[in-house]
Amino acid sequence: MAVADKAASHRGQAAPDLLIAGAGVAGLWLAVKAARAGLSVMLVERGNPGDGASGGFLGALMPHSPERWNGKKDFQFRALVDLEDEIARLQAETGEFCGYRRVGRILPLTSERGRITATERIADARANWGTRFGYEVRHTPDRSDWPNILRAPHGIVHETLSARISPPGLIAALLSRLAVMPNIELRLGTAVVDVAPGDRRASLSDGTSIGFGHVALANGVDAFPMIARLMGLPAQSLGGGVKGQAALLDAGAEPDLPLVYDDGVYVIAHENGHVAVGSTSENEFDDPRATDERLDEIVKRARKLCPLIREAPVIRRWAGVRPKAVGRDPMLGPVPGAPGVLAMAGGFKISFGIAHRMADCLVAQLAGEEGPETPESFSVAWHAARSATDQGIQ
Numbered sequence: 001m002a003v004a005d006k007a008a009s010h011r012g013q014a015a016p017d018l019l020i021a022g023a024g025v026a027g028l029w030l031a032v033k034a035a036r037a038g039l040s041v042m043l044v045e046r047g048n049p050g051d052g053a054s055g056g057f058l059g060a061l062m063p064h065s066p067e068r069w070n071g072k073k074d075f076q077f078r079a080l081v082d083l084e085d086e087i088a089r090l091q092a093e094t095g096e097f098c099g100y101r102r103v104g105r106i107l108p109l110t111s112e113r114g115r116i117t118a119t120e121r122i123a124d125a126r127a128n129w130g131t132r133f134g135y136e137v138r139h140t141p142d143r144s145d146w147p148n149i150l151r152a153p154h155g156i157v158h159e160t161l162s163a164r165i166s167p168p169g170l171i172a173a174l175l176s177r178l179a180v181m182p183n184i185e186l187r188l189g190t191a192v193v194d195v196a197p198g199d200r201r202a203s204l205s206d207g208t209s210i211g212f213g214h215v216a217l218a219n220g221v222d223a224f225p226m227i228a229r230l231m232g233l234p235a236q237s238l239g240g241g242v243k244g245q246a247a248l249l250d251a252g253a254e255p256d257l258p259l260v261y262d263d264g265v266y267v268i269a270h271e272n273g274h275v276a277v278g279s280t281s282e283n284e285f286d287d288p289r290a291t292d293e294r295l296d297e298i299v300k301r302a303r304k305l306c307p308l309i310r311e312a313p314v315i316r317r318w319a320g321v322r323p324k325a326v327g328r329d330p331m332l333g334p335v336p337g338a339p340g341v342l343a344m345a346g347g348f349k350i351s352f353g354i355a356h357r358m359a360d361c362l363v364a365q366l367a368g369e370e371g372p373e374t375p376e377s378f379s380v381a382w383h384a385a386r387s388a389t390d391q392g393i394q
């Protein structure tokens, strides 16, 4: 069926080919990709796009380390490579700027052991990343304030695969793209409350119910209890949230500075001279949106790591809750025992680098085509088995 026909039938019978819960980076990419493939799409968001974990500003796009290569590392590597073209296409389609730049990354080396390990990884990077991207160990960074030379007593790793993006810029571009696609309907301020796979219907918080061909649960941390319920598992068994806090500083920094990452602290220069700094990882928290002294500590460490931002004023503080599936890997694909229900959640700390490729996997499955290879450890069944093992009930 042509896209225009599909859009018309979608308006008429209000039963989209694909219903998506959640307009974070996962749901938005999925909506755009599915609509580009000609499916009729309804994207339902409880509040506003970016209300969840995608509403931050860090935007690091970093690979896993290049040794002990596996399906998950390969998936992420390919996603990071492809993203450059994906963003170029999205920007050309929308005229929006996503703040993407492949700036590379510096990892300070604080011990001789670290330097030896990093040196051994040069060959792994060559083998697994190819020759387009560099991975080298150097004695000193190019400048002494990014990072502080005293914080890198054994030199640095400098790799050129990492990139950064503006999360608000990307969310705005995806929204702008879907706004002009005739086969997408966006419903804000409405939640998917329940899904009945047998009837292929979902109940919404506005009291209506909607039929669907497939439904994708891309609603971040809230996807896990919904998927667990559909599988008859305890609510918390498939995943949960890890709170993170970040700060934005007005530093007048050059936009081509590489990311700096050291012991959980990220320092990321963006296009407008702003520098984003993060982030905490909190498994227990009372207020998911509050920032506190843990963020002050991260900012302090970031200032020591990169003296360029020593005096830069903090202009924004932000906290969000990252969706983390039980097996740490993203959760992607059919939900066992729930026909027509798909999961797209659990990107944890890397969603901005992989969500477009996760979307490609689901759209290919819907079209019955061969898409990017999905690692087995991403499947819902794998996560459920992992959960059962963790609880000693397998």
Ligand SMILES: Cc1cc2nc3c(=O)[nH]c(=O)nc-3n(C[C@H](O)[C@H](O)[C@H](O)COP(=O)(O)OP(=O)(O)OC[C@H]3O[C@@H](n4cnc5c(N)ncnc54)[C@H](O)[C@@H]3O)c2cc1C
Binding pocket: 021, 022, 023, 024, 025, 026, 027, 044, 045, 046, 047, 048, 049, 050, 051, 052, 053, 054, 055, 056, 058, 059, 060, 061, 190, 191, 192, 193, 218, 219, 220, 221, 222, 223, 243, 244, 245, 246, 278, 279, 280, 319, 320, 321, 322, 323, 344, 345, 346, 347, 348, 349, 350, 351, 352, 353
């Ligand atoms: C401090 C911090 C720093 C981070 N830094 C990075 C980084 O540098 N690089 C990176 O790649 N990632 C980073 N992340 C992680 C990244 O932000 C998340 O992995 C990503 O935003 C998850 O996107 P999502 O679309 O899966 O979920 P979310 O963005 O949480 O979106 C889920 C959406 O679903 C909606 N929703 C919930 N329930 C329902 C329902 N029942 N019906 C309809 N809608 C619903 C919510 O309102 C929300 O808008 C960071 C996260 C934090 C907190």
